Amino acid sequence: NTRIVLARRPVGWVDEGCFATEDVAEPEIGPEDVLLQSVYLSLDPYLRGRMNEGPSYAPGFALGAPIVSRVVARVIASRNARFAVGEHVWGFLDWAERVRVPRGEGLHKIDPALGRISHAVSVLGMPGLTAWIGAIQIGQPVPGDTVYVSSAAGAVGQLAGQFAKRAGARVVGSVGSEAKRAHLLARGGFDAVFNYKTTPPDEALRSHCPRGIDVYFDNVGGTTLEAALRHANAAARFPVCGMISAYNTEGDAGIRGLQAVLTKRITMTGFIIYDHVHHLPAYQARVAPWLRSGELWFDEDIVPGGLAQAPAALVGLFKGEAMGKRLVQVAPE
Numbered sequence: 001n002t003r004i005v006l007a008r009r010p011v012g013w014v015d016e017g018c019f020a021t022e023d024v025a026e027p028e029i030g031p032e033d034v035l036l037q038s039v040y041l042s043l044d045p046y047l048r049g050r051m052n053e054g055p056s057y058a059p060g061f062a063l064g065a066p067i068v069s070r071v072v073a074r075v076i077a078s079r080n081a082r083f084a085v086g087e088h089v090w091g092f093l094d095w096a097e098r099v100r101v102p103r104g105e106g107l108h109k110i111d112p113a114l115g116r117i118s119h120a121v122s123v124l125g126m127p128g129l130t131a132w133i134g135a136i137q138i139g140q141p142v143p144g145d146t147v148y149v150s151s152a153a154g155a156v157g158q159l160a161g162q163f164a165k166r167a168g169a170r171v172v173g174s175v176g177s178e179a180k181r182a183h184l185l186a187r188g189g190f191d192a193v194f195n196y197k198t199t200p201p202d203e204a205l206r207s208h209c210p211r212g213i214d215v216y217f218d219n220v221g222g223t224t225l226e227a228a229l230r231h232a233n234a235a236a237r238f239p240v241c242g243m244i245s246a247y248n249t250e251g252d253a254g255i256r257g258l259q260a261v262l263t264k265r266i267t268m269t270g271f272i273i274y275d276h277v278h279h280l281p282a283y284q285a286r287v288a289p290w291l292r293s294g295e296l297w298f299d300e301d302i303v304p305g306g307l308a309q310a311p312a313a314l315v316g317l318f319k320g321e322a323m324g325k326r327l328v329q330v331a332p333e
């Protein structure tokens with residue numbers, strides 16, 4: 001059995017040297033315990049904040065301790081009446097091939113009828129609900145609105161755009177490569193997509209949002225947010241979901257043009273999905289049928305090769321490598 005621990009804290013950009021792989025004993029289970037085989041690790045941008053000293057919105061990882069994230073796993077032994085061998089569950093688990101979960105605490109059963117098991121941590125889980133809360137509950141798009149989504153090919157962005165489109169809005173997305181741009185346009189749900197690395201957001205928004213922006217779903221912050229403020233309409237809504245452009249740097253350089261919040265009566269609403277988890281069952285009931293019927297698409301970027309690939313896969317997430325929701329496959333389903 002192996003696990004991945006935090007070997008040193010990143011300064012600036014996270015690199016593979018921040019992680020170490022350790023051999024550990026095979027876990028043994030006691031009364032009421034559950035033994036799991038990890039199947040998919042969920043790789044998410046917030047993990048960068050947890051590698052820092054001190055708390056972000058989640059407590060930091062201790063040096064030498066395992067990295068923890070949402071993990072989809074299979075029950076391989078159980079002394080707990082609630083969990084049977086062969087069932088799939090997800091929980092906040094160590095990055096290890098096999099883990100013992102005392103009394104099965106914190107595990108959530110995955111309903112295989114809802115979708116693929118990986119969907120429990122992607123489209124039917126945290127990233128999906130995040131897109132819904134931000135794009136629909138906070139964004140409140142109405143037919144005719146222009147909605148702009150940054151990191152539009154990411155786990156959250158691809159859904160935020162499609163949800164806004166279903167609500168009747170005109171949807172514009174930004175991404176960091178031509179491949180992502182072509183892919184999103186081919187997949188559908190976005191009326192226009194631009195590559196922020198080749199066209200500055202200010203210039204792109206001027207041409208793609210001629211009637212201004214009514215909702216900006218912010219995943220990146222920085223100069224992209226500045227450009228969105230400049231092109232916002234009066235009474236625009238800005239669900240502030242993430243600011244990934246600042247996660248590996250010393251923080252953002254300061255947003256210019258914030259006065260637009262006042263002059264245009266913009267509502268900027270930061271939100272953290274932990275406060276909205278009670279909406280998950282209703283969200284799943286609404287969205288799972290759309291997935292099954294093909295009305296909604298969702299891309300996962302599953303990195304093969306086992307647990308050892310996780311550090312490089314997380315480093316690559318911040319470099320824009322992933323096309324869709326990034327997961328690492330630790331073992332076959």
Ligand code: NDP
Pocket residue numbers: 044045046126127130151152153154155156157174175176177180219220240241242243244245246271272273274317318319320321322324325326
């Ligand atoms: P993403 O898949 O969107 O994140 C990875 C992508 O971010 C990369 O592929 C890259 O895409 C883009 N990116 C990386 N660096 C930059 C940069 N400097 N400027 C612009 N884009 C960059 O992850 P998620 O969909 O999981 O998360 C999206 C955002 O939502 C993140 O900011 C995350 O922290 C936040 N979030 C917030 C939650 C909440 O509760 N508020 C919950 C879940 C996520 P590209 O190639 O297009 O540049």
